Amino acid sequence: MKVAAIGFCCTDVYENLNRHYSTGNGIDCIVNLAKRGIKTSAVTTVGKDIFGQEMLDLCSKYGIDSSHIQINEGDTSVFYMTLKNGTDRYHIKNVPGVMENYSPTTEDIAFTKTHEYIHTDMFGHVLHLLPEFRQAGCKIILDFSLNKNFNELAPVLKNTDFGFFSFEEYNDNIEEFLKKAHSFGPQIVTATFGTDGSMSYDGKKFYKQGIYPAEVVNTVGAGDSFISGYIYGLIQGWDIPACLDCGARTSAEIVSKFDPY
Template sequence: MKLVAVGDNCIDYYEKTDQAYPGGNAVNVAVYFHRNGGESAYIGAVGSDSFGKILLNGLKEKGVDTSHVHIENGTTAITQVELINGDRVFGDYNEGVMESFKLKEEDYDFIKNCDIVVSGFWGHVHHDFKGFHRSGIKTAFDFATKLEDDLVEEIIPYVDYAFFSYDGENINWIKEYMKKLHRFDSQMIVVTRGDKGSFVYDGKGFYKFGIIPCQVVDTIGAGDSFIAGFLMGSLNKLSILERMKMGAEASAETIGYNGAW
């Protein structure tokens, strides 16, 4: 089973401690999927600077296929991060060479030979999901907290596993939202709620799972870990609750240390 994560990457820079960690939604999912025992690849753009080398070397060390990463003249994306009581607070974001990232023909050929493709809101490939879906490859997309964005309605018909993050308290509202989004029988709408666990809607009913208790050091990467664990369980055709458990276990491991990975 092979997952290809396409889209954003960045260096998470903690200015107060002068520490730099490779990260980004798509990058993290690729790393965590491999950590869960799967084969993974990452496609995106990094700069020709030192941060680009750090990111590429980090991915290779984690066993992620980087053969289709675009190395462009310029700077690698960077996100300013601050830790407040274990929770990460994001500051300024400089997209660098990812701003103009586009897939090449050879990238499409590579993706279509994988089992599943995953991207996210800042990945610059949402317009490709219709083609991915029609080619028969499984698709996953992280909409993060952008529940009301026009992009949701645009690509939800082409997403097998749609992930959202919701920290509100109106459970009835979020359940109705999930039901309205559901488009086809095999599709799953997944909502993570931080320390309140997660919900899944498969068109027939709702599933709820809590969290795996752990010591919280740094919450960065928790949602991406859940996605990777859930997708691993999906490709292994586990039950929905088992997939949710795999996601929760992956998240618990990640938030027990500093940095995404």
């Protein structure tokens, strides 16, 4: 099985801490999958700067295929970050760089189609390609993050197999939200809600999972690592409770370190 992350990537920079790392929803996910021995690829763009080289170095370190990372004139996308309460991420500003005008080439698209699973999000400029990827037999993993607007979600959900949503905490409306999200077509929809755990819905039943205790260093990567654990379980043929458990364990491991993988 092979998993491609296509679309958004960036470098998170904490100027007040003099630290940074290569990241992105899909990048974090496939690094954590690569650590488990899954074959992965990154399909995105970086600039001809030190951050672009560091992204390529990250892929090399974990054996991720970077042959379809475009290296374009300009700077790699950067998110300037800080930590609230010492551990919780807070976005200060984004400088889009080469990501702003990213478009995968015909060769990038053909390469992505050779993967059984494709991970992307709402910001990577590739949502129009989802029907084409699914027609090629690929399973689509969509990280919807905090987006809850069904006017935007509906056309994407109908081309999604496994959808993931983030909530700050559990509330009584989440089950109805997942029912509605599932009605547009995904096989499974899943929500994470911080310290309250996570929940999946497959159209028939809700499955709930608690968290594993961890000493939190940085919450960045919690959701992406959860998805990686969950998808690893799917690849192994595990049932939904086992996938949720693997996601929760992986997330607990990642939040206990600064970098998101």
